[in-house]
Amino acid sequence: MTGYAEVIGDPIAQSKSPAIHGYWLSKLGLDAAYRAALVSVEGLETYLASRRGDPQWRGCNVTMPHKQAVIPLLDRLDPLAARIGAVNTIIAEDGGLTGYNTDARGFLEPLRSRLAKQHYFRMARIIGTGGAARAVVTALADEGFTLVLAGRDAGKARALLDELAPGGEHHAIDLAHFADETDFPFDDREGCLDLLVNASPLGMAGQPPLVYDFSHTPPGTVVYDVVTDPVVTRLLAEARRRGFSTVDGLSMLIGQAAAAFEMFFGRPAPRHDADMGLRALLSP
Template structure:
C-alpha cells in the first residue's frame, strides 16, 4: 500500500540527519508516511524532479548541497524569501507546480526568538563566512534588525553579498583573519544591546581545520552560534562556553528549519518543546 513520503536530496547525502528528524515527528504524531534520503547528482537533478512531479505520493523534498541554487530554474515558482536569498532548501508540489522555499532563514532565527522578542538599543552580528550557508543567515539577521559585520577571505565578495541581500542596510565587512588576532578594542556599554557571533563556515567541522577566532573580539554578553553539526561541540563553541558566553549549536538551526518544512510536507505541526530533548538524543546516538 502506498503512503505519502518526502525526502532529502543531495550529493553526498548519507550524512544527512533529516530522516531522523522527520521520522521522529511522524512517529510521535502517529501519521502515515515516511521520509527518505535520495542521492541525486548534478547530472540527475532534472530527471529526478521530472519523475517526482508525476508521483501522487510525493510530498516534496529538502535540498542540500550542492543543489540549493541549481534547482531554481527547474521550479515553477519561488516563495519571495527564497527568491531574495537566491537559494532553495525545500520544494513542495502545490497547485500542479513545484514551489521553492527557504526554511533555513526562519530555522536559523528560531533559537534566537526569545532574545529577538526583547527591545534593544542596538543589535549587531559578526557573521564569519560568505559561502552558500551565509546567504540565508544574512537575510534573516537583516530582517531581524541586526547590523551585520560580514567577514570572509574575500572582502569584495562580502560587500557584494550585503549589497545584494540587504542593499539599504548599513552593514560592514572585514577580512576573516581580522578576528584571528587579539584586539584591545574597548567595547562601550553593551547593556540593552544584542551581540551575536556566528560561524557560517565549514571550519571546525569534522575533517576541517578549526575556525580561528580570538575571544577579545566578542563584546560582553555576546551569544555564539555555530551552524556546524558534526561535531556538535566545535572548538568555536568550546572557546565561547569556556569564556562564559551563551552558545547555540548547529542542531538548533537544523531542527528549526525542518519544523517549517515538515508543516509543508505533511500538513501537521511537529511536536516540539520537551520532545526536542528526545529528538536530540536520537540525533546524537
C-alpha cells in the same frame, strides 16, 4: 501510505534529515515516509521530472550542492527564497513545484525570546559567505542588525551584503581579521544585542578549524555555530568556558526541518519535549 518526502544532495549519507523526520512521523503515527536520495548535479533535472508525476511525493529538502541550481527548474519561488537566492525545500502544490527556504526561520527560532525585546543597538559578526550565510544575513538584516560579514574573500562578502542587505551600514572584512588579537575597548553594551555566528563549514569534522580570537567578542554576546558535527564545536566550547551564552547547530537544523515537515505532511512537528528526545537521537 499517505505520501513520502525526501532529502536530496550529493553526498547525502551524512544527512540527519531522515532521522529527524522519521522521528516525528513515528511520534505522530503517520503512515508516511521520509527518505534520502543521492542526486548528482547532472541528475537533478531528471530527478525532479520523475517526481512531478508521482502523486505520493510531497516534496523534498534540498542540500548541497543544489540549493541554487534547483531554482530554474521550479515553477514558483516563495518571495523569501527568491531574496535569499537559495532553496532548501521544494513542495508539490497547485500542480507544480514551489521552492521555499526554511533556513532563515530555523536560524532565528532559538533567538526569538531575545528578539522579542527592545534593544538600543543590534550587531552580528558573521563568518562565512556560502549558502548558510545567505540565509543568516537575510534573516538578521530583517531583524535590524548591523552586520559585520567575514570571509576569505572580503570582496565576495561585500557583494553578498550589497545584494542581500542593501542600504544598511554593514561591513565586510577578511576572515583573517578575527584570527588576531585586538585591544579594541568595547563600549557599554547594556541594552544591546550582540551575536557571533559561524555560518561557515570551518570547525566541522573533516574541515579546517575556525581560527577566532575572542578579544573580538563584546561582553554579553550570544555565540551561535551552525555546524552540527560535532554539535559542540571548538568555538562553542571556548565560548562556554568564557561564560558566553551559546546556540548549537542542531537548533537551526531542527527548526528548519520543523517548518518543512508541516509543509510536507500537513501536521506540526511534535516538539512538546523541547526536542530533547530528538537531540538524544541525533547526538553521538
